[in-house]
Structures are given as C-alpha cells and as structure tokens.
Amino acid sequence: MIRIRELKISAKQEQNLMKAIMEQLKLETEEIIDYRVYKRSVDARRKENIMFVYIIDVHVKNEKSVLNRLKRNKNIALMPEEPPVEANVNKGNLKLEKPPVIIGTGPAGLFCGLYLAEKGYRPILLERGEKVEQRVKDVYDFWKNGKLNPESNVQFGEGGAGTFSDGKLTTRIKDPRCRYVLKKLKEHGAPEEILYDSKPHIGTDKLRNVVAEIRKSIIREGGQVLYGHKVTELQIEKGEIKGVEIENKGHLETSIVIAAMGHSARDLFESFYQSGVPMEAKAFSLGVRIEHPQKQINLIQYGTDKNAHILGAADYRLSWHHPMGRGAYTFCMCPGGMVVASASEAGSVVTNGMSAYGRKGKNANSALLVSVTPKDFEGDDPLAGMRFQRKWEQEAFKLGGEKYHAPVQRVEDFLASRPSRELGSVLSTYRPGITPTELTSCLPPYVTEVLREALKKWDQKMKGFALKDALLTGVETRSSSPLRIKRNERMESDVKGLYPSGEGCGFAGGIMSAAVDGIRSAEAVLERYYLSEN
Structure with missing residues (x-):
C-alpha cells in the first residue's frame, strides 16, 4: 500500500477526502482499490481556515508505477511495515499449578486478564466492587442522594476509575502494544475512529459497554471475574506468594498475583506495607477542577463556536513552570462534560471529570494541578503521600458542609483572595451539591499560590481562560498514585510471584499506559510459566 502524509483538507470540506487522495496520487477513481485513515489530527493555528491533517494508506493498481512517477514527493511513499500488534511471547518452562490471580479490573487488570485468558492461562480476576451494570446504579445514587458505597463508586468496581471519565486514550508512551489495546477496544465495541484519531476517546457511556464485553471475552476464554471479592492480605511464605485472603470469603491459593488494584486501594497499600512488600512514596499532583462554558473554549480555540459541530467540542492542554520550581498543568480535560464526585472513603470529597462520547454538555472542565513531592508530605514512610491526599480530601469535605458537597469558588474571587458567596454565569455540574466558599482551606498554600499565577499566565495564552465566572471545584487528588510498589526488570517484586x-x-498514567502495563505483566508471566492442565 502507498502512504500519503500531510494530506490537508479544510474542515468544512472533509467529505472530499477521496477527491484529495486522487489529486495527490494523480489517479482516477477506478485506479484506487481502497484506502484507510491511519491518523487524523486538527490544525487550528489559522482560525479562519481550520484543517484536518491526514495520514492515508491507499491500495492502488500498478503500485510500483505510481510510486516511481511520484518519487519526488516526500509525502508519498510505500507504507512502512508496522511493528507486530501482539508481542511474540513463548510460554515459559516453569509449571503453574494454580491459575494466576489478578487484583482489580481497571485497564491494567482487564487487559492483563484478557491477554492471559487468550493464551489459555484461565486467570482469576478479583474485584472488590461491583460489575459495571450495578456499579453505575451505585454511582448515580451517590450523585443524586449523597449515599456513598465505599466498595462500589467512581474508584472501585469493574473498569476502574477510567469508566467514569472521558475515556481518553491519548498517551505519551511509544509502545507497539498501544495498537493492540486500540484494536481490542474496537473489537469490543469502541468507536472505529479511536484507531486513527490523534486524540482518541470513547466516552463514559460507550466505555461502560466495552468493559462489559471485555469481561465476557475473558470468561469465554476460560477466565473468571469475581465481584465483591475484596483482597485484604497477601499470603507470603519465605518471600514467595502462596495466595491471597479475601474478606469474608477465605483463602485463595496461587503462586502468581498481578497487583492491578488502582490508585485508591489505600487499605491494600497498607496491608502490602505491613507484609514487607517493598514500596516507596512518589511525587504526584493535586489541585482543583475548573469549569468554563464549552462555547467559551470553542471560541478561544477555533475563533468561532460555529466549527464545533464539525470538529467536535474544543479541548486544551496547558502547562507552566513556577520560578520556585513547581509545575502546574491541566489534566484530564473533558470537553462538554461534568465534574463528578469521586470519593471512595467516608468523610472526604474528591473530584474528577467525565464526558460522554458526544461531548454535548454545556460546560468544559479540566483538572488544574500542581506537582507535590515526598518532601511536602508529613512523614517519610511510603504511605505518607496517601495520608497527604486524605488530609486535603477531608478538609474539602468539611469546607463543603459535610454532605459530600464540594467547595467551589469563582475564578475572579480566587484571584482576589476572597470567598465566593454565590455563583455567576457558570453553573456547577457537580452533584450531589456545592458550597460557595474560599478554597484556600482545602489546599496547601503553595498550591494556591502556584494556581493563581498559572491562571494569569494561561489567560495570556488563551485569552478568556481566567473568565471571572469560571468555577473552581475542590479538590482533585487522585491524578496518579502517591506511591510506587517496586519491581525489577522482569516486572516482579522482591516478593516472588507478585x-x-x-x-x-x-x-502508568491513564487508560492506555495502564492497559499496556497490564499486558507487559501478562507477558512476564508467560515468559516464565506454563499452566498445568490439571
């Protein structure tokens, strides 16, 4: 096939893609057998003429002749050979008597489980929360009535925290397994454009169905997915895994445990630490969510709101480095979405962002985060960052009125260091409720300082970003894990089998990178072990 790079088409003329391909290759319709979009991005630098930029793979008649005729065009060449979608991993020579156990059914756990199941390893996935169908009901009950189920919420349950997000699949890692993940997601019901969009997303509404379909595939291939199975302890003897303890369900024997439990499994982190599993505190970020009218973001990014129906709701990504050393950045930007209550512990307020596939909501939201390091934590043990998170979540709970209402503040008031008494033109999407106040009580002072400066800098870059009525909601603390459980180059802890x-x-730091890491863990098991047929 022939690959065409840098094929640009006006956003208003996207329906003329075939015509553009013909013009590039100087061919007639009957000479083109078929084509596929390999990559699509948006060039919005010229607001008056926003372009789609394509990489297209085209199957043509007389390929050699076409390539020879166009050899001076640097954007037309033979399609390069793609790396294999799936790694060529042979089964190891050590026998597993019991199937491997996977703790958690987020992206890492699901893709680890799917990969192992497809290779005949019959994995057992243990999920403390509920399957996605019941989990959705529990989450919406919390948002509507403020009734938190500590085992079935935005953090815990099938699909992990990403199930209640925008379902973004963007990642900075360059790994051929990413293609495998995208193809598997598409096979299980994700939109086809995730295979080629430069900023692919699934949306929370479609992702829930995809998660359920992956579960069905795991079971069909011989695996098990068990809900309400909360692992409380690892069984370790002489530095080796012997099994896991499950709350109210006893002991499950295994010599392989893939720990993929997500960044909010604090009780399990504590249990691992007490069991002597090597771990360390690490840097993460915390801050707030910001909400703008989506039309405002469209206007800033596209120069008009009229292009949104063609290009989709506009997004953004911003960063700034404070002279004193801390970085500030936007994270998990959700066009046309909502700010969601994401607590997993009683007496705490945690926020996150979520969008449906269509991104049709009135507001855009994003996390505004500031980096924090172990030097900021109280204590020097591996769990200090976890306690640091909890402290600010509990402060936000108090500030919001202790009903899981979130504290909010208008940007104008935040920059002026005064409490908000009421909202302006931007209405909050957070449920079960909000409390206008001053956010300084639920953020470290240095985070508040950096955010104020960052908002001013970002308003210079995106004029109107510091909109006076834009709404800040506290707090966002779960952008990434506050610790790292150490492992070696074989993906294994010093505790053998973990x-x-x-x-x-x-x-990892998102759906894609977590899924890829889960696959790498599965490959590590395959490289060393085969499963006994007994």
Missing part, C-alpha cells in the same frame, strides 16, 4: 502493575502501583 507482579505490581498499572497506575495504582505507580507505573
């Missing part, structure tokens, strides 16, 4: 994996264990 494979820390994914975002919760400190090795």
Whole structure:
C-alpha cells in the first residue's frame, strides 16, 4: 500500500477526502482499490481556515508505477511495515499449578486478564466492587442522594476509575502494544475512529459497554471475574506468594498475583506495607477542577463556536513552570462534560471529570494541578503521600458542609483572595451539591499560590481562560498514585510471584499506559510459566 502524509483538507470540506487522495496520487477513481485513515489530527493555528491533517494508506493498481512517477514527493511513499500488534511471547518452562490471580479490573487488570485468558492461562480476576451494570446504579445514587458505597463508586468496581471519565486514550508512551489495546477496544465495541484519531476517546457511556464485553471475552476464554471479592492480605511464605485472603470469603491459593488494584486501594497499600512488600512514596499532583462554558473554549480555540459541530467540542492542554520550581498543568480535560464526585472513603470529597462520547454538555472542565513531592508530605514512610491526599480530601469535605458537597469558588474571587458567596454565569455540574466558599482551606498554600499565577499566565495564552465566572471545584487528588510498589526488570517484586502493575502501583498514567502495563505483566508471566492442565 502507498502512504500519503500531510494530506490537508479544510474542515468544512472533509467529505472530499477521496477527491484529495486522487489529486495527490494523480489517479482516477477506478485506479484506487481502497484506502484507510491511519491518523487524523486538527490544525487550528489559522482560525479562519481550520484543517484536518491526514495520514492515508491507499491500495492502488500498478503500485510500483505510481510510486516511481511520484518519487519526488516526500509525502508519498510505500507504507512502512508496522511493528507486530501482539508481542511474540513463548510460554515459559516453569509449571503453574494454580491459575494466576489478578487484583482489580481497571485497564491494567482487564487487559492483563484478557491477554492471559487468550493464551489459555484461565486467570482469576478479583474485584472488590461491583460489575459495571450495578456499579453505575451505585454511582448515580451517590450523585443524586449523597449515599456513598465505599466498595462500589467512581474508584472501585469493574473498569476502574477510567469508566467514569472521558475515556481518553491519548498517551505519551511509544509502545507497539498501544495498537493492540486500540484494536481490542474496537473489537469490543469502541468507536472505529479511536484507531486513527490523534486524540482518541470513547466516552463514559460507550466505555461502560466495552468493559462489559471485555469481561465476557475473558470468561469465554476460560477466565473468571469475581465481584465483591475484596483482597485484604497477601499470603507470603519465605518471600514467595502462596495466595491471597479475601474478606469474608477465605483463602485463595496461587503462586502468581498481578497487583492491578488502582490508585485508591489505600487499605491494600497498607496491608502490602505491613507484609514487607517493598514500596516507596512518589511525587504526584493535586489541585482543583475548573469549569468554563464549552462555547467559551470553542471560541478561544477555533475563533468561532460555529466549527464545533464539525470538529467536535474544543479541548486544551496547558502547562507552566513556577520560578520556585513547581509545575502546574491541566489534566484530564473533558470537553462538554461534568465534574463528578469521586470519593471512595467516608468523610472526604474528591473530584474528577467525565464526558460522554458526544461531548454535548454545556460546560468544559479540566483538572488544574500542581506537582507535590515526598518532601511536602508529613512523614517519610511510603504511605505518607496517601495520608497527604486524605488530609486535603477531608478538609474539602468539611469546607463543603459535610454532605459530600464540594467547595467551589469563582475564578475572579480566587484571584482576589476572597470567598465566593454565590455563583455567576457558570453553573456547577457537580452533584450531589456545592458550597460557595474560599478554597484556600482545602489546599496547601503553595498550591494556591502556584494556581493563581498559572491562571494569569494561561489567560495570556488563551485569552478568556481566567473568565471571572469560571468555577473552581475542590479538590482533585487522585491524578496518579502517591506511591510506587517496586519491581525489577522482569516486572516482579522482591516478593516472588507478585507482579505490581498499572497506575495504582505507580507505573502508568491513564487508560492506555495502564492497559499496556497490564499486558507487559501478562507477558512476564508467560515468559516464565506454563499452566498445568490439571
């Protein structure tokens, strides 16, 4: 096939893609057998003429002749050979008597489980929360009535925290396994454009169905997915895994545990620490959510709101480095979405962002985060960052009125260091409720200082970003894990048979990277073990 790079088409003329391909290759319709979009991005630098930029793979008649005729065009060449979607991993020579156990069914756990199941390893996935169908009901009950289920919420349950997000699949890692993840997601019901969009997303509404379909595939391939199975302790003898203890359900024997429990499994982190599993505190970030009218963001990014129906709701990504050394940045930006209550512990307020696939909501929201390091924590043990998170979540709970209402503040008031008494033109999407106040009581002073300066800098870059009625909601603390469970180059802990994996264990930062890390953990098991047929 022939690959065309840098094929630009006006956003208003996207329907003419075939015509553009013909013009580039100087061919007629009957000479083109078919084509596929390999990558699509948006160039919005010229607001008056926003362009789609494509990489297209085209199957043509007389390929050699076409390539020879166009050899001077640097953007037309033979399609390069792609790296294999799936790694070529042979089964190891050590026998497993019991199937491997995976703790957690977030992206790392699900993709680890799917990979192992497809290879005949019959994994057992243990999920403390509920399957996604019941989990959705529990989450919406919390948002509507303020009734938190500590085992079934935005953090815990099938699909992990990403299930109640925008379902972003962007990642900075360059790994051929990313293609495998995208293809598997598409096979299980995700939109086809995730295979080629430069900023792919699934949306929380579609992602829930995808998660359920992956579960069905795992079971169909011989695996088990067990809900309401909360692991409380690892069984370790002479430095080796012998099994896991499950609350109210006893002991499950295994010699392989993939720990993919997500960044909010604090009780399990404590249990691992007490069991002597090597771990360390690590840097993470905390801050607030900001909400703007989506039309405002469209206007800033596109120069008009009229292009949104063609290009989709506009997004943004911003960063700034404070002279004193701390970084500030936007994270998990959700166009046309909502700010969601994401607590997993009683007496705490945690926020996150969520969008449906269509991104049709009135507001845009994003996390505004500031980096914090172990030097900021109270204590020097590996769990200090976890306690640091909890402290500010509890302060936000108090500030909000102790009903899981979130404290909020208008940007104008935040910059002027005065409490908000009422909202302006931007209405909050957070449920079960909000309390206008001053956010300084639920953030470290240095975070508040950096955020104020960052808002001013970002308003210079995106004029109107510091909109006076834009709304800040506290607090966002779960952007990443506050610790890392150590592992070696074989993906294994010093505790033999324990494979820390994914975002919760400190090795990923989103759906894609967590899924890839789960696959790498599965490959590590395959490389050393085969499963006994008994």
